[in-house]
Amino acid sequence: MGSIVVDVMLKPEILDPQGQAVAGALPRLGIEGFTDVRQGKRFVLTVEGEVTDEHLAHARQAAETLLSNPVIEDVVAVHALDATAPTEGDA
């Protein structure tokens, strides 16, 4: 099974109260040095078999119609997730 990742972020000029709440909590944990936090959304769309160009095209269509609202959000990435590669954070 293949998967496609769609990442959506609020546009830079749109206020992100959730990100601000996270930013406010970090210093309370003693984690310093981050001047801003922006929170986004990641969707993982799974398909039968390998990810094809057609799957990617459908994912882009989904990203632009349902998964994001172009008034306030940007689709920042649509790409196939490489199942064999270690995911970020793995040792």
Added chain:
Amino acid sequence: MKIGVVTFPGSLDDRDAARAVRAAGADVVTLWHGDRDLHGVDAVVLPGGFSYGDYLRCGAIARFAPVMDVLVPAAQGGLPVLGICNGFQVLCESHLLPGALIRNDHRKFNCVDQVLRVENASTTWTSAYAAGQEITIPLKNGEGGFVADEATLDRLEGEGRVVVRYVGANPNGSHRKIAGITNDRGNVVGLMPHPEHAIEPGYGPSTDGLDFFASALASLEQVVSA
């Protein structure tokens, strides 16, 4: 006159909206999110609540409900539509109205009796008010911050499409203290505050909300008699 009130899974204020429609003197037709026709209604109210749990974005999933497939073209053709709170969010997600609603800037759910100024008293839903009139109706939401880019805001202001504006402190960070807007024809109106909760003495802060529904009824009767 028949005014439809749509119920989505998670709608909350559909009963109150229906009650307000009856109080104004119109007949209510209950519409279901899965309906593929509007059952001959003369106008539609999209009520408040948390359609589809507000998952993804407020109104984002409701926008693709079967009833919206028939409502969107009807609204574009002139059918009067009022979106209250979650209904306003659905209208923005449907692109029947510009802009979007985001989380309140102070991050708290807000429930207050809110003073508004009626800026445009010529829409289908506000013709019974006087321009500049101040009204007090409940406001209750977590994601009521109206946002749009500067060009859109300037166009809304320039074309008189700001219908109601918050008076006093900005309750949720809405750009230019906008509480409600209309489309260019004036038949589609969306607002975050709840007129349907202020229609009867003893219940709610005033009876100021009733004229939203009376306005639509008067507009519809005018069309019939013309």
